Every structure is written in C-alpha cells, then in structure tokens.
Amino acid sequence: MATDWAVEKAVMVKNEEFIQKAEALIPKLYHKEEVPVEIISYKAEQKIANEKANAGFGKDDKIIFDFGHNHAGYFQFHIKCVGSPQDAPVFLHIKFCEIEREIDEDCQNYSGWISKGWIQEEWIHIDETPRHVKLERRYAFRYAVITVIDTSQKFEISFNEVKRVSVSSAYGTVSPIQTMDEQLKEIDEVSVRTLKNCMQTVFEDGPKRDRRLWLGDVRLQALVNYQTFRQQDLVKRCLYLFAGMPNQEGMIPACVFEKPVPLMDDTFLLDYALFFLPVLVEYYENTGDRETVEELAPSAFHQIELALAYTDEQGIICEEGVNCGNGIYHCFIDWNEQLEKQCAMEAVLIYTVGYAQKLCKILGDYVGRKAYKSLEEKLKQAARQIFWEDEKQVFVSGKERQVSLASQVWMILAGVVEQEEALKLLERTKNTLITMITPYMHHFYAEAWIRAGNPEKALNHIKQYWGGMIKAGADTFWELYNPDNENESPYGGVCVNSYCHAWSCTPAYLFREYFEAEK
Amino acid sequence: MATDWAVEKAVMVKNEEFIQKAEALIPKLYHKEEVPVEIISYKAEQKIANEKANAGFGKDDKIIFDFGHNHAGYFQFHIKCVGSPQDAPVFLHIKFCEIEREIDEDCQNYSGWISKGWIQEEWIHIDETPRHVKLERRYAFRYAVITVIDTSQKFEISFNEVKRVSVSSAYGTVSPIQTMDEQLKEIDEVSVRTLKNCMQTVFEDGPKRDRRLWLGDVRLQALVNYQTFRQQDLVKRCLYLFAGMPNQEGMIPACVFEKPVPLMDDTFLLDYALFFLPVLVEYYENTGDRETVEELAPSAFHQIELALAYTDEQGIICEEGVNCGNGIYHCFIDWNEQLEKQCAMEAVLIYTVGYAQKLCKILGDYVGRKAYKSLEEKLKQAARQIFWEDEKQVFVSGKERQVSLASQVWMILAGVVEQEEALKLLERTKNTLITMITPYMHHFYAEAWIRAGNPEKALNHIKQYWGGMIKAGADTFWELYNPDNENESPYGGVCVNSYCHAWSCTPAYLFREYFEAEK
Secondary structure (H helix, E strand, C coil): CCCCCECCCCCECCCHHHHHHHHHCCCCCEEEEECCCEEEEEECCEEECCCCCCCCECCCCEEEEEEEEEEEEEEEEEEEEEECCCCCCEEEEEEEECCHHHHHCCCCCCCCCCCHHHCCEEEEEECCCCEEEECCCCEEEEEEEEEEEECECCEEEEEEEEEEEEEECCCCCCCCCCCCCHHHHHHHHHHHHHHHHHECCCECCCCCCCCCEEHHHHHHHHHHHHHCCCCHHHHHHHHHHHHCCCECCCCCCCEEECCCCCEECCECCHHHHHCHHHHHHHHHHHHCCHHHHHHHHHHHHHHHHHHHCCECCCCCECCCCCCCCCCCCCCCCCCCCCCCCHHHHHHHHHHHHHHHHHHHHHHCCHHHHHHHHHHHHHHHHHHHHHHEECCCCEECECCCCECEHHHHHHHHHCCCCCHHHHHHHHHHHCCCCECCCCHHHHHHHHHHHHHCCCHHHHHHHHHHHHHHHHHCCCCCCCCCCCCCCCCCCCCCCHHHCCCCCHHHCCHHHHHHHHHHHHC | CCCCCECCCCCECCCHHHHHHHHHCCCCCEEEEECCCEEEEEECCEEECCCCCCCCECCCCEEEEEEEEEEEEEEEEEEEEEECCCCCCEEEEEEEECCHHHHHCCCCCCCCCCCHHHCCEEEEEECCCCEEEECCCCEEEEEEEEEEEECECCEEEEEEEEEEEEEECCCCCCCCCCCCCHHHHHHHHHHHHHHHHHECCCECCCCCCCCCEEHHHHHHHHHHHHHCCCCHHHHHHHHHHHHCCCECCCCCCCEEECCCCCEECCECCHHHHHCHHHHHHHHHHHHCCHHHHHHHHHHHHHHHHHHHCCECCCCCECCCCCCCCCCCCCCCCCCCCCCCCHHHHHHHHHHHHHHHHHHHHHHCCHHHHHHHHHHHHHHHHHHHHHHEECCCCEECECCCCECEHHHHHHHHHCCCCCHHHHHHHHHHHCCCCECCCCHHHHHHHHHHHHHCCCHHHHHHHHHHHHHHHHHCCCCCCCCCCCCCCCCCCCCCCHHHCCCCCHHHCCHHHHHHHHHHHHC
16 A cells, blocks of 8 residues: 655654564565476567577567566576677666566556656666676566567577575465365465465565555454464564554554664554554454553554544544544545545444454453443444435435445444344445445455355455456456456556555455355 | 677687686776765756755756766765655666766667667666665766656655765876977876776776777777886786687687686677787887797787788788688778778788787797798788879779778878878878778877878877867767767767777877977
C-alpha cells in the first residue's frame, strides 16, 4: 500500500526499549539458488523458443529467463564475449516482471503519482568480460528480461549460470489443505507463496512495492502465518516496531520503516492504528506470550481513546478528512476512490472495541472489559440510528448517504447486524455499484459471509475472485484485482502495481480457519 | 580510434616472455580527490546558479557539477533524504560530459555504427539513504550531470561530499614552455593535460573511448611523454604488449587489450604495424635501453617484410582493400572517408624504412642498414615515378589520381621531396579539397612544414587548429576537430566522440622539440 496521507508536524516518540526488542528479533533470511525453467530469446525480433542463453546475442536481441514462479530475490549471471575481443562496454537493459504481461509493457512513460523508482528495471554497462554479474538490489520476479542495447559490431555476448537467489525469512514447507477441489488447492498454494515472498525482515506488504511494514496488512499476514509458517517472532518484531514509534499523541503510524534505522512513517490511518488491537490479541491467542501483551496493551488501548476523540457525544465518528473540532483523520478501508468511508470507519471502531474487551479479558481487567462492552453497545446503537437507512434496508455513509459494499461488510464484522439479518443484507447489497478494489477488502467480504452464516458463499467468492486472478495469470496474488478492468491502478498506471501483495494471501487462512475441519 | 577492419581467422601467437615483461611494468596509478568548482542546478526548469547541492531536489530537477577541467576519474557523492522518510527508491540519471555542449545533447537516439555503450551515462536506483554512492566505472568528465528521475511526493534528496577521484599513472608536474605567447602556453597546458588523462596502465587513446592501446596513437604519445612526464617504462610496457601478441604471420596488431588478460585485437593496419619501428627507435634514443631494443628489433624489421609483400616488383604498394595477389591490407592514415590511401601508405612505408636504417645503426648492423638504404632509394624512385603528377606538380593517389593533403604530407615526411620543393608543394596544395579530419593527421601536417623548413607555418597552423579547439571550448584536445563542421564524426553521431584523445596532444612535443630552444 502507498498513500499520500502525510501528517504535517508528526513527531516520532521512540521507545528505545521496544525498538531494541524488535531489533533483537530480526529473523535469519534463507536463500535458495534457482535456475530458469525456460529461456526464450529473440534475435532480430525472431522468436527462438527454448534457445540456450549461451548463444551469441547482439544489439536489440532479447532474452527472457522464466524462473517458473514469482519470488523475491537477487539476479545474477555470468557473461562472456563471443567473436572478436570485447572492444566496447556491453550495455544491457534488465527488466524484472512478476507476471507475463509486464514483459511487453512500456513503462518509460509512466507518469502517475508514485515514484517511477518502483519500476523494476536497470541499465547496466559491463566494461570487461568474462564477468560474474550480481545485481545488488532485490527484485520480485518470475521473469528476468535482458535486452541487449548494444555490444559492438565485433562481438556478441552469451549468458551462463543465470540464477535467481530467492530470499525469505519463512522456513519449512506448509502442508497443503485437505480437499479434493484442485482449484482450492491451487488458490491455497498461491496464497502461501504470496505470504512467503512477503516474509522478509518484517512482513512486507509486497516484495516489489512498497517492501515495508503496514499495520493493516500485517494483521492479515499474521493470521495466515499462524496457520502456515508459524513464525510468531516475526509478528512479535512487528508489534514492537509499531508500538515503539508512535507520534507525539501516542498514535501508532500506519507504516514504519526499518532502514537506515527504524523510523515512523508520517502516514496515520485511523483504521490501521485500531488494528493494533486485533493483531495483539490474535498474537496472544496463538502464542500465549503474556509478557508481550502486557507490555503492549497500553499502546493498543490508547488507539481507541484517540479514535473516540473524533466521535460526537452519541459516538458517531466524523467524516474522513473533515474537521469536527479535533483535527482531521484519514483512514484506508479500500482503494476505491469513490468510497465514502465514514460508515465503515465507525464499524471498524466498533469491531476493535470488541478486541479491546478480549484484551481486557487476557489481562484479567474486568472493569475495563465492562467499560468497553458498554462503549460497544453505545456505538452499535448509534450506528444503527445514524447509518442504517430503513427504507432501503442498507447502511449508508456520509452526507450523500452512499451505499457501498465496504459499509455493509464492516457493519456485519462489527456485529451491528448479525445472522439472518446480516445474510439478507449481503444478498441485498452484493451488486452495489460502489464495489471493492483490493483483495484486502475482498477478504473482509468473504469473512462477512462466514460471519453471517453462509460459508459456502465465502468459498464461492474466493473461487471466483482469487481463482479469477489465477486464471488471469497470477502465480502470487496481486495488490489489486478488478475482474472488470485489467488496468485497475490507484497509481495512475499499472507499471507500479505490485503482483505479490500480502494482503491478498488470506485464502490460506480462511480455508484452515473456517473450512478445513469440515472436509 | 575505433575501426571495422577486423581480420577473419587472425590467430594470436602469444610470446609469454614478452607479456610477462609487459605485465611486470604495470604502473602505479595516482589518485586525486577533487571537488566541483561550480554547481548549477535547475529546479522545475528554473536555473539556480551557484546553488548549493545540499538543497532539496525532486522529480525532474537537474544538478550540474563542474569540476573545472576534464579528467579521467571516478564519481562519488553522499545522498540523503529531505522531508518525510524515504518511501520509494531514488531514481537518478547521471551523465558525464567532457565538454559543455554534451550537457544538453540527447544521446538516447544515437544510432551510429559503434556501440551506444560508449555514451557515458548511468541510471541508478538507491533503495536506502543516507548513502555514500561510489560509481564503480571510470569516466572522462569535466561535468557530472545528475537528473532526478524520481523521488516521491513525500521526500526530496540532497547531495553532499560530491567528488571526482581523478586517476592517472602520470606523476609529477611538467614545466610550462618558455614563451611570451599566452596562446601557445595554453595550448601546451591543454596538450599536457590531454596526455596525462590518457596515461593509465597503458597509453590509452582516450579515457572516454576506446580506453585502450593503439600503435599509431602510442607513437605520438611516447614522443610527448619523452618531453614531459618521462615515464619511459610505460612506453616499454606498450612495446612488449605489441611485440608479445602478433598474429600467425608475425604482424603486430593495430590495437591490443589489457583485460581480462592481454589480448590481440583482430584489427590490423599496415601503417600502424610499421610504426612499431619509429616507436622502438625513439624509445632507444630517449632511454639508451639497448636490451629492449635488441629483443624487439626482429619484430620491428618483420613489419617491413610483411608490408613489402603487398608491393610489386617496382616497389609500389597495392591500393588499400584491393587484392594484388597477396591478400588485402588496410591502413588508417586519417578518418576522412573520401581519402584514397595508396600514396600515403607508400610514403609511410618509405618513412619507416628510414627508421629501419636507424635501428640497424643502433644494433651495429651495417649490412642491414645498407640494404634498407638501397630499399629506401628504390621505393623513393618508384614513388616519384608513379605517384608524382608532373603536370599538376602534386602527388596523386589511386586510380582516380586523387589529390589529398595526406599524400603530400607523408611524401614530404618520407623525404621523397625535400626542402624548397617540399615547401612549394605544401604551399601549392594547402587548400586541397581532400582535407584532414583528425588532429593525428594535423600533427603530421605541422611536422611536414617543419621538415620542409618553415617552422613558422607549423606554429601558425598549431595556433589556428589547436587554438581553434580551445576557442571552441576544449579543455583537453579532441579526437576530431573540423573547424568547418562541429558535428564531424566518423561514427554516425557526436555522442560517441572522444574529447580527450592522446593523438591530439602533440603540440607539447612539437614546441619542445622544434621551438623552445629558439625562444
């Protein structure tokens, strides 16, 4: 995820003790050497399938190295001259593609609002051959595409020992899910691969972009991790990084940086900050690590306090980006630019107040638990009163009273409507025009069906949506997938889209959490 | 110099003993850290003169670091973020320019016949800042031009500790020439700088391009070196490299490579091969190193034998590129593509037969000397008979009987015409249409005036031609200079021209050899 919600004058208040704990948990990275499964080359624009890359290549020739699967890793090769001695620098363009359609995409003219620096390509000169070339940077790629910009009239070049050294902190193999349904098995496999690629020294959102830790994203990654790689210390590290770098008001940033030293991003999203509660509670449920939970609980509770500052007496939260007297907040919810977020944000607040009660229970704080219970009831009541439109029998958001799927989904997950009523609501609104863009939001949609008591609908949705991505060529799940628009991008161009994005790996969690026992 | 005269089936016959001697003479390289003398930056296309480079720069901003003089060296800088934390890779384009006009030249579309790889530019991504960036490759530049392709909307970058680490094997300072003429002083200074830049682990032709050892070029470099830096071992190293890697016929290649191991280039030029004789003789004259001369003399004499194979009974050499029964030879003479080279090539042969006599004298071989003397006389007689056109009173070349400056100059240097006759010939032909393109040929033109007894004309020519380059912005002397065409290039575009080229550094030799004593 990338945002433009920078908060001016946000000052990081670093808790050095927390950061030290986080840094002590930097995981070991595991490397694996891989060779291409297929090499396709074009000489003078003539395709030569399965050509050995050690043939001679010259000006404008192109060689595609297909490593079979998309992985985060490093690229290296051995290059030597063919013909006369090398009488000029070899000039190569190397492009790294997660999916096949990127191979022919021209990204020179990308002019969207995020950095062109994310496009995975390099121009390199090699003055002397033979040479073993190891590119310094890490890329996410299935395909490495080398275009020979120039050699000279007197020599060509050949490639040998072409390798990807893939890298992840995820260790071991994950048992496949027990099902006869091959499509589900494949969806699960792709989900697990997606997570593995994003498990580095933190849970990255995507190994191509932004390569860093986002709180909303990590919540879903942690859930999948508990069911797959079970590297609980990586979740713990992320918890301490977030709790260790709030701003001067104690708000946890939406994102933190690891390098050059741990740093708070000046991006603050209210929904993301509140998700610190479920991450902490679920961490405890999966580890029993009481010490960590006790240490971090104050940071978690404080996020609710901060959110409440944006509510009125009744408990209704301001519209996003509107100053109701206590400053402005931003939230994410989904990338759909038409989405009015007030209603969903209210629901996220209620949802996390539920986790506050769980946290109180873990800590044995029954007074606190009762207070949050009564807060939850107040907020639910207010929500029904303000956001529920009796006439249409839907939740609406903002002054324009917008009907979106996100609003319904979050009100269901918050428990504002339940069971039969929730089911009817989902049926009633499933074709709403303000739809969902991100697999992140689609995850919550699937969960809403489960919560409403119809897991088959969730499974069908997974088969349709995540299965659709696989049909469209996904080998890891994408940051964005809109079945109706293959050029969907919130960034002004698909060149910077990420095709391995952890927030889309949740089928592996959903299958194991809700379905596997039944099969 | 770069050529397309590759010889098929040329096999290197390596003399390991010679190569070992050459490798034992690899000189120490001296490094010097330099800071920019001026920094000019453009923010949003607004020029900010003398701006500190540590201001913040973002997308499309451009910073020009001017190091005052053109030098071979390495580029490094410290980069850090300004604003929010770095949330995207920094993407920079860095271009290295020897002269000012290159700064605004667009070289993306260069499509000439030599490699685009010679264009001195890089595209780099920097994932993490702050960082000290040292580019690995060596460049020749006065200006380093950084264009910020992208940062992100959230941060800018600043540069500090911007340095060029210039490099040369030339050591010490060279005393300026004794003259009141400021223009001559400046020409001399620029000449010496040009040579210094080309003195690396061999005498390179140019530090931008081709960065390697050419025999015709090294002959002129050696002459300047004897009068300036006096690093005689570097000449010795080059002599052993050439003599150590002839082809199967014993012909010395026009060019050799140092890396990855010493290698013969498969380019053979008859004039260049013959120049091994003057290089060896002049090396002895300046060092008295009899051992080297004795060891390498057989290789030198053999080049004449090889050349004679292309002559008829009378002693007339074939036209270049025409098979007269003993294969085809190529020669260089000058870059002028209209030039018919037969006559000049005949003269070069005669000229070097003169040096064969000197070599015999050094070795005490009076029989050999006599034989070469009689060969010289025979060739001179034939040359006058075949190439002299009585009616026009000029030397002509080829079937078309072309009149070129190169033919006259080389016949004078060969002593086929002398003194008054030579002087009249130069006067008569100085405005010939087939003119000279390279400073290399202009050097021989100046020498021809001196040889003909009018050194003032030579001096005037130097002031006009080399002085003209300085007026046109030269800080080191160029590979090519045509006062009438600033876009002169034999390569299909000026982007790959070299603006520091050793074959143009000879005024520093000519001044000291022929003029200084008089002043």
